Amino acid sequence: MKNVSDIIEQYIKEILSENSVIELKRSELAEKFQCVPSQINYVLKTRFSIERGYIVESKRGGGGYIRVIKVTPNTHSELIDEMINLIDIHITQNTSESMIIRLLEEGIINKREAKLMISAIDRSVLDLSIPLRDEVRANILKAMLQALKYKM
Structure with a gap:
């Protein structure tokens, strides 16, 4: 059974499938799904991030709104370049998993490849202390993204 966050995410994505830019009211969404507004914030922050291909803008106050924009790159190579540029040291x-999920959603990789990539960057596999673990993860992810740019 899906949780409230999954249902809210699915609802927003359905609306976005019709338009690449939507404006929502946090309070109306919270009322519709019978949850607190912070639940809406959580969904937007975790499931509609730039790594997943979205820009979220908000204006607070009485006439406030949330604008969600689906970012669509021209080519797969352009998307991969954008992702590589998002990765710091x-x-x-x-964040890595969000990027991999986007690759899957954009059809650049399949489910099996996504599972392999997520396994390779998992904290249990990279048994190092922070910040070294996050640096090694960044290097591994960059290398995988570079490999995806070129067809075999």
């Missing part, structure tokens, strides 16, 4: 596991 270190990257967290969550």
Whole structure:
């Protein structure tokens, strides 16, 4: 059974499938899904990040809104370049997984490849102390992304 966050994410993605830019009201969404507004914030922060291909803008106050924009690159190579540029000298596991999920959603990789990539950057595999673990993860992810740019 899906949790509230999954349902909210699915709802927003369905609306985005019709338009690449949408404006929502946090309070209306919270009322619709019978949750607190902070639940909406959580979904937007974790599931609609730049790593996943979205820009979220918000204006607070009485007439406030949340604008969600789906960013669509022209080519797979362009998307991979954007991802490589987003990776600093270190990257967290969550951010890495978000990038890999986007690659899967964009059809650049399949489910099996996504699982392999996520396994390779997992904190249990990279049994190092922070910040070294996040630096090694960044290097591994950059190398995998570079490999994806060129067809075999």
